[in-house]
Amino acid sequence: MKILLVISAAVLVLGIALVLWLPSFVMTGKRQTPEEAFAWQSDHYDTSFYAGLKKTDYTVKGYEDYVLHVELLENPAPSSRYVILSHGYTDNRFGSLKYAPIYLDAGCHCIIYDLRGHGENEKTFTTYGIREAQDLRLLVEDTRKRYPELSVLGLHGESLGAATVITLLKYRPEVDFAVADCGFSDIENVLRGGFRSAHLPEFLMDAADLGAKLRYHCSLKAMRPIDSLDQNEVPVLFLHGAEDQFILPKNSEDMYERTRGVKELRLIPGAGHAESVLKNPALYRRYVQEFLQGISQ
Secondary structure, three states, X not given: OHHHHHHHHHHHHHHHHXXXXXXXXXXXXXXXXXXXXXXXXXXXXXXXXXXXXXXXXXXXXXXXXXXXXXXXXXXXXXXXXXXEEEOOOOOOHHHHHHXXXXXXXXXXXXXXXXXXXXXXXXXXXXXXXXHHHHHHHHHHHHHHHHOOOOOEEEEEEXXXXXXXXXXXXXXXOOOOEEEEEOOOOOHHHHHHHHHHHOXXXXXXXXXXXXXXXXXXXXXXXXXXXXXXXOOOOOOEEEEEEOOXXXXXOHHHHHHHHHOOOOEEEEEEOOOOOOOHXXXXXXXXXXXXXXXXXXXXX
């Protein structure tokens, strides 16, 4: 009897420990330093354009006064067009550099920044779009005040950045377009898929959700960018690698179907997760350019 009690107590303790550990694993993964991120980018494409740009570093207060580190990449040609680029999970603002040439060539100034918990920002947990969208909302407002000559303001996001952009749309931001690359419609389907791929039971998602509520006072199951699209009227281009096995293309397909107004969906053949612009830069550039030209007519 005592042995059974000991075993039961041990199982209970391990269960509680698992519930409390899982959300930390999911929401506070190891982040790249700016130096690591820039080195990775430079190993995968030509980043030499960055050195020649005039740059301005500054900070913006996000949700609950959380400080965001921001950098303006000034277009060499005079312009009143701006785009804010949001990077993916564990990356930082340098992860957005691979998209900057497309927008620089389109006559835009590029604003790159570290999402909360990333880069030079204070360490904190990720909410997969909930608080990140509130941060981005305040960055949009700051951009309009900081650059009063602004005539066009767009958004571009990759993965977590795409989810952040889409979640922001429920606040009806004063932006002219949004590009969402390999975003998730809800984080639950991604995590359940990850557990399945690792041959782990899917109920770990429910345990992680419970732990997130206990530790971080937020629910993983509430992290659903797709629910921000029912009343959206901002033109959106959804891009996704056709071979993405981490965040399945169905996520973008479902969000495309859900949103109102002008929208496009483009799948990039042969590209995995967050690889589209690297696998086929010419096609990627063409899709973005055609989208921008279409909404400007």
